[in-house]
Amino acid sequence: MSVSLTSLSASPKHAPARRRIIPATLLRRLMVPAAIVALWYGVTAHGYFDAQTMPTPYAVAVSFWQLIVTGQLWPNLLISLQRVALGLLFGGAIGVILALAASLSRFGEDAIDATVQMARTLPHLALIPLMILWFGIGETPKIVLIALGSLFPIYLNLFSAVRGADRKLIEAASTLGLSHAETVFHVILPAAVPGFLVGLRQALGASWISLVVAEQINASSGIGYLVMNARDFLRTDIIFDGLLVYALLGLATDQAVRLLERYLLAWRPSMITAKGI
Amino acid sequence: MNMLTEVTAAPEINVTETSEAGQNFAVEVRGLTREFGTNSVLRNLDLQLRPGEFTVLLGRSGSGKSTLLRTLAGLDPAPEGTVTVPSARAVVFQEPRLLPWKRVWQNVALGLRVPNARKRAEEALEEVGLGHRLNAWPLTLSGGEAQRASLARALVRAPKLLLLDEPFAALDALTRLRMQALVATLWQTYQPAVLLVTHDVDEAILLGDRLLVLENGAISLDVEISHPRPRRHASPGFISMRATLLDALGVHEDGSAI
Numbered sequence: 001m002s003v004s005l006t007s008l009s010a011s012p013k014h015a016p017a018r019r020r021i022i023p024a025t026l027l028r029r030l031m032v033p034a035a036i037v038a039l040w041y042g043v044t045a046h047g048y049f050d051a052q053t054m055p056t057p058y059a060v061a062v063s064f065w066q067l068i069v070t071g072q073l074w075p076n077l078l079i080s081l082q083r084v085a086l087g088l089l090f091g092g093a094i095g096v097i098l099a100l101a102a103s104l105s106r107f108g109e110d111a112i113d114a115t116v117q118m119a120r121t122l123p124h125l126a127l128i129p130l131m132i133l134w135f136g137i138g139e140t141p142k143i144v145l146i147a148l149g150s151l152f153p154i155y156l157n158l159f160s161a162v163r164g165a166d167r168k169l170i171e172a173a174s175t176l177g178l179s180h181a182e183t184v185f186h187v188i189l190p191a192a193v194p195g196f197l198v199g200l201r202q203a204l205g206a207s208w209i210s211l212v213v214a215e216q217i218n219a220s221s222g223i224g225y226l227v228m229n230a231r232d233f234l235r236t237d238i239i240f241d242g243l244l245v246y247a248l249l250g251l252a253t254d255q256a257v258r259l260l261e262r263y264l265l266a267w268r269p270s271m272i273t274a275k276g277i
Numbered sequence: 278m279n280m281l282t283e284v285t286a287a288p289e290i291n292v293t294e295t296s297e298a299g300q301n302f303a304v305e306v307r308g309l310t311r312e313f314g315t316n317s318v319l320r321n322l323d324l325q326l327r328p329g330e331f332t333v334l335l336g337r338s339g340s341g342k343s344t345l346l347r348t349l350a351g352l353d354p355a356p357e358g359t360v361t362v363p364s365a366r367a368v369v370f371q372e373p374r375l376l377p378w379k380r381v382w383q384n385v386a387l388g389l390r391v392p393n394a395r396k397r398a399e400e401a402l403e404e405v406g407l408g409h410r411l412n413a414w415p416l417t418l419s420g421g422e423a424q425r426a427s428l429a430r431a432l433v434r435a436p437k438l439l440l441l442d443e444p445f446a447a448l449d450a451l452t453r454l455r456m457q458a459l460v461a462t463l464w465q466t467y468q469p470a471v472l473l474v475t476h477d478v479d480e481a482i483l484l485g486d487r488l489l490v491l492e493n494g495a496i497s498l499d500v501e502i503s504h505p506r507p508r509r510h511a512s513p514g515f516i517s518m519r520a521t522l523l524d525a526l527g528v529h530e531d532g533s534a535i
Contacts, residue, residue: 168374175350175368267379269414269417
C-alpha cells in the first residue's frame with residue numbers, strides 16, 4: 001500500500017491521468033475475491049451440492065435482488081443500522097467519559113480503572129439472559145448489548161493513548177505558559193486521537209458481532225431476523241444474502257472510519273503523501 | 278480543576294519568578310542543590326546571569342548542566358536553595374517539540390496571550406526565515422526548519438531569559454553553522470539573557486560572552502570572552518580559549534583524556 005502511494009506521489013504529473021481508469025491496486029485487491037466466487041460457482045453449478053446446502057452465486061444474487069424489490073431488505077437493514085448506531089453512540093460516549101476521567105486524574109484511575117478492567121473480562125454476550133429478563137425482547141436489550149461491546153475497546157485504547165501522550169510535548173507546553181486545561185485541550189487530547197480511532201474500529205467490529213447475536217436470539221426485525229427466518233424455511237440463499245449484507249456493512253463502516261482518520265489525522269506525513277500535497 | 282494536575286504538571290516547583298525591571302541580574306541562583314537518590318547532581322550552586330548576557334554552559338554528560346537549565350525553565354524542582362528567574366522566559370530544546378497536529382504558525386502562536394497573536398507568530402517565523410512555511414505541518418519540515426520554528430516560538434514571547442538546551446546537537450554540520458549565526462543575530466537584536474547548554478567547545482567560543490564549565494554539580498570554570506564578533510575559528514584568541522576549555526573539560530586537544 002505504501003509502495004503504491006509513494007509511486008503516485010513520485011510522479012505527480014501522471015497521477016491525474018492514472019486515476020481515471022481503474023487503479024491497478026484495486027484490480028490486484030479484487031483478484032482473490034473474484035477467484036473465490038469463481039471457485040464457488042465451479043463447485044455449485046454442476047449440482048454437486050443441493051441448493052439447500054450450498055446455493056450458486058447466481059441464486060444468491062437473484063434472491064438478493066428479490067429482497068430488494070420486495071422491500072424486505074431496507075426496513076430490516078435500517079433497523080439493524082439504527083441499533084448499531086445507538087449502541088455505538090451510548091457505548092462510545094460512556095467509554096470516552098470513563099477513559100478521560102480515569103486517564104486524566106489519579107483519583108479517576110483509582111476509582112474507575114480497576115472496575116472497568118474487571119468488567120471487561122466478562123464476555124458481554126454472556127449477559128444476554130439477564131438482558132432479556134431485565135429489558136424484555138424489545139430494542140433496549142439489543143442496544144445495551146451493542147453499547148457494552150463497544151464501550152471497552154474505546155475505553156482501553158483511549159485510556160492508554162492519553163497516558164501515552166508525549167511527555168516532552170507536555171513539558172514544552174508548560175514552558176509556553178499553557179494552563180493544565182489548555183495542555184489537555186491542545187496537547188494531550190490531540191495526541192490521543194490516533195489511539196481513539198483504533199478503539200473506534202475495534203468497537204465497530206464488536207458492535208456488529210453484538211448485533212448478529214442479539215438479532216438471532218430474539219428479534220422480529222433486522223438482518224439477523226431475516227437470516228433466522230430464512231433458516232426456518234431452508235432458504236440458504238437468503239442466509240448467504242444476510243452474510244453478504246453484514247460483510248458490506250462492516251466494510252462500509254471501516255471505510256467511514258478511514259475517512260474520519262484522513263480528516264482528523266491530516267497532519268500525519270502518510271496522509272499528506274496520500275493526498276499528494 | 279485539580280484533577281488534571283498529576284498528568285500535566287511537573288512536581289512542586291520552588292522557583293521564584295519576577296517581572297521587575299531594572300534589577301541587576303536576569304537569573305540569580307543561590308545554594309541550589311539537587312539530588313537523585315544518593316547522587317547529587319547540583320551541589321550548592323551559585324550563579325548570576327546579567328541581563329542581555331550570552332552565557333554558555335559546558336560540561337560532560339551527567340555534569341548536571343541539563344538539570345540546571347531545566348530548573349531555570351521551571352521544569353525541575355529546586356528543593357534546596359533559591360532560584361530567581363524572569364517570568365518572561367522561553368526554552369528551545371534539543372528536539373523541536375512542535376505539536377504535529379498544529380500548523381507551524383499555530384505552534385508559534387500557542388499560549389501567546391496578545392490580541393494579534395497570529396500576526397506576531399508569522400512575523401517571528403519570517404524573521405527566522407520560515408515565512409514560506411507558515412501553514413506547513415511540522416512533520417513536513419526538515420530538522421533545521423523545525424528547529425527554526427522552535428526558535429521563533431521562543432522569540433515571539435519576547436523572553437528576558439532564553440534557555441537553549443543543546444538546540445543544534447541534532448542538526449547536520451552546515452545547518453548547525455547557519456543556526457548558530459541566526460541565534461547570534463537574534464540575540465543581538467533582542468538582547469535577552471541567554472543560557473546555552475552545549476557539548477561543543479567551538480560553538481561555545483563562537484557565541485558566548487561568558488563560558489561556564491560545570492563539573493560534578495559545581496562550576497569549575499567561569500571565564501568572560503571579549504573577542505570581537507563575529508569570531509573566527511582561526512584567530513589566536515579562539516585557539517587559546519579552546520585549549521583552556523578542553524583542559525577544564527578534561528580532554529587533550531588530540532582527544533585523549535588527561
